[in-house]
Amino acid sequence: MRLELKNVTCGYGSKPVVHQVSLPVDSGEVLYLLGPNGSGKTTLFKTMLGLLRLQGGEILCGGENIGNWPRSRIARFMGYIPQAHNPPFPYKVLDIVLMGRTAHLGAFASPSENDQKIALEAIEALNISHLQNKIYTEISGGERQLVLIARALAQQPQVLIMDEPTSNLDFGNQLLVLRHVQKLAQMGLAVVMSSHFPEHALLSATKVLLLHKGKVFGAGRPEEMITEQSLKTLFGVDVKIITTTIRKGGETRVIVPLVQ
Numbered sequence: 001m002r003l004e005l006k007n008v009t010c011g012y013g014s015k016p017v018v019h020q021v022s023l024p025v026d027s028g029e030v031l032y033l034l035g036p037n038g039s040g041k042t043t044l045f046k047t048m049l050g051l052l053r054l055q056g057g058e059i060l061c062g063g064e065n066i067g068n069w070p071r072s073r074i075a076r077f078m079g080y081i082p083q084a085h086n087p088p089f090p091y092k093v094l095d096i097v098l099m100g101r102t103a104h105l106g107a108f109a110s111p112s113e114n115d116q117k118i119a120l121e122a123i124e125a126l127n128i129s130h131l132q133n134k135i136y137t138e139i140s141g142g143e144r145q146l147v148l149i150a151r152a153l154a155q156q157p158q159v160l161i162m163d164e165p166t167s168n169l170d171f172g173n174q175l176l177v178l179r180h181v182q183k184l185a186q187m188g189l190a191v192v193m194s195s196h197f198p199e200h201a202l203l204s205a206t207k208v209l210l211l212h213k214g215k216v217f218g219a220g221r222p223e224e225m226i227t228e229q230s231l232k233t234l235f236g237v238d239v240k241i242i243t244t245t246i247r248k249g250g251e252t253r254v255i256v257p258l259v260q
Helices: 041-048 071-077 093-104 113-125 141-154 171-186 198-204 228-235
Strands: 002-012 015-026 030-034 054-061 078-081 159-163 190-195 207-212 215-220 239-245 251-257
Touching: 002 041, 002 190, 015 041, 015 054, 015 190, 015 207, 015 215, 030 171, 030 198, 041 054, 041 159, 041 190, 071 078, 071 093, 078 141, 093 113, 093 141, 113 141, 141 159, 141 171, 171 190, 171 198, 190 198, 198 251, 207 228, 215 228, 228 239
Parallel strands: 030 190, 030 207, 078 159, 159 190
Antiparallel strands: 002 015, 002 054, 207 215, 239 251
């Protein structure tokens, strides 16, 4: 299934923030949106999710324009994982994941045994079954992020939208989430995620879209888009990108800031 943006312009009220963005992402792909604060990444996500009105262009899911879709139908197609989530009540992890079934329930309906089964399968897919009866507010930040991914999986979407999912995590938990992102793509989902960390895109992206001041600065394969010059333009820093050999004869690229 393909998600495609065609010349999308969006913003708040009558003021555009993002201008004429076009991008396709297919099942099994991981697309990173890279750009500094204020470049329009979150605004674009809100528009894709139907939370902001589209100012121009169109968004297609499987070739169908979603402009007139109700939010419930969008939620069945696209799952959303925010940067952070702090619920006001001490729900159990399983209850949080079950909330992902809301898009499939009628008004005033309660989750069925099948909904419970789907939630448990999502928890198992993320290898967090040991957390299912724990209180969500009492687990670590990295564990919470995995619970939010499981909640999105319980929606049974075809596309996952992830808004800076590693921004508040320590180094180990960042890598944990990135490993799971790759697994989700291998399961056949299309993943679109924003990040401030170009190194993460080098590790797990299949495509990169660079946003600069609300406009597309470049789009393509990570090794083509993430260059010393592009990072200088986007983030205003001088870096050196070094290719190094890792175990089993593989190679990876490392971004080193040049400190004066």
